Amino acid sequence: MPKLNQIIAVEKGVKNRSQQELTQAHHDLQKPQLLSGISRTYQPRDEEGERFPPESTRVQVRTQDVLKKTQEILTRLFDVTATKDLTNCHAKADVRVDGRVLLKGVPATYLLFLEKQLVDLHTFVKKLPTLDPSESWVPDPAQGLWATEPVQTAKTKKVPRNHVKSEATEKHPAQVEVYYEDIVVGYWKTVKFSGALPATRVNDLLERVEKLQQAVKFAREEANAVEVEDMKAGESLLGYLFG
Numbered sequence: 393m394p395k396l397n398q399i400i401a402v403e404k405g406v407k408n409r410s411q412q413e414l415t416q417a418h419h420d421l422q423k424p425q426l427l428s429g430i431s432r433t434y435q436p437r438d439e440e441g442e443r444f445p446p447e448s449t450r451v452q453v454r455t456q457d458v459l460k461k462t463q464e465i466l467t468r469l470f471d472v473t474a475t476k477d478l479t480n481c482h483a484k485a486d487v488r489v490d491g492r493v494l495l496k497g498v499p500a501t502y503l504l505f506l507e508k509q510l511v512d513l514h515t516f517v518k519k520l521p522t523l524d525p526s527e528s529w530v531p532d533p534a535q536g537l538w539a540t541e542p543v544q545t546a547k548t549k550k551v552p553r554n555h556v557k558s559e560a561t562e563k564h565p566a567q568v569e570v571y572y573e574d575i576v577v578g579y580w581k582t583v584k585f586s587g588a589l590p591a592t593r594v595n596d597l598l599e600r601v602e603k604l605q606q607a608v609k610f611a612r613e614e615a616n617a618v619e620v621e622d623m624k625a626g627e628s629l630l631g632y633l634f635g
Contacts, residue, residue, distance in 0.1 A: 394620050395616065395617050395618065395619060395620065396476070396480070396483050396500070396619075397617060398620075399475055399476045399620050400616065402472060403476055406469050407469065410468070410469045413461070413465050414465060417461065420458065427451060427454075428449070430447070430449045432446060432448070433446040459634055460634075463626075463630045463634050467627055468626065470625045474624070474625040474626075475620050475623045476620075478621045478623045479618060479620045479621050480499065480501055481499075482618060483500040483616060483618045484499055484500065484615055485497075485611040486611060487608055488610075489603050489604060489607045490603070494604075504612060506608045507608050507612065510601060510604060510605045510608060511605075514598070514601045520589055520597070521587075521588040522589055522591040522594055523586055523588045523590055525591065528540060528541060529590070535585070538586045538587075538588070539584065541583075542581050543583075544582075545579065546578075547578040547579060548575060548576055548577065550573070550575075552572055554568050554570060555568065555571055557569055
C-alpha cells in the first residue's frame with residue numbers, strides 16, 4: 393500500500409502533466425482549421441473535358457476524442473488529489489521537543505504550515521538586536537530596559553590666567569602672557585540604556601526555534617508515512633459531466 397508522501401510526490405507530476413495536456417487540448421479546439429475537413433472530386437461534362445485530381449483535407453482534431461482524453465486526464469488528477477486529501481484527514485503526528493509533547497495529533501497540513509512559519513521566525517530571531525558587548529549591563533526593571541553602571545566624568549571650563557613674564561619698569565610696560573587653565577566646574581553622571589537583548593538570550597531563542605523546526609519536520613514525516621486511503625472521484629464526477 394503506498395504512503396501519503398508517495399501520493400504527494402505523484403500528485404505534483406500529475407498536476408503538471410494535466411495542465412500541459414489540457415492547455416494543448418484547449419488550444420487545438422480554438423483552431424477551426426484542425427476541426428475541418430473536405431473532399432472534392434471533379435467530373436467533366438464530357439469525355440473531352442479537362443480533368444482535375446481530387447482534393448481533400450483531413451480532419452485533424454475530433455472534439456469527442458478531446459473530451460474523452462480530457463476525461464481520462466482529469467480522472468487521474470481527481471483520484472490522486474481525492475486520495476491525498478482523504479488520507480490527510482487521518483495523517484497526524486505529535487510534535488515532541490526533548491521528550492515533551494508540545495502538540496498532540498497535529499494534521500500533516502498544519503505541520504507543513506508550521507514548517508514555513510518557523511523558517512520566517514528563525515530569520516526574525518537571528519536578526520534580533522543584542523547588547524553592546526563592550527559595556528557591562530544590568531537590568532532596569534522600572535523601565536524594562538538594560539542599563540550600564542553610572543560613570544562619572546568631570547566637566548571643565550577654560551579660565552584665562554595671566555603670566556607676568558617681566559615686571560613693568562620706568563621705560564617698559566610689564567610683559568604679560570595670557571593662557572587658559574582647565575578648571576573643573578562640575579561632574580557628569582552617565583548611564584546608558586538599551587532595549588536590545590543579551591546575546592545569550594538571542595542564542596537561546598535560536599536554539600529553541602531550531603529544535604522546534606526539527607521536531608515539526610520529524611512530525612510531518614511521521615504523519616506523511618501513513619498508508620493512503622484510496623478514493624475514486626473522477627469516474628463518478630466526470631462520467632456525469634461528459635456522459
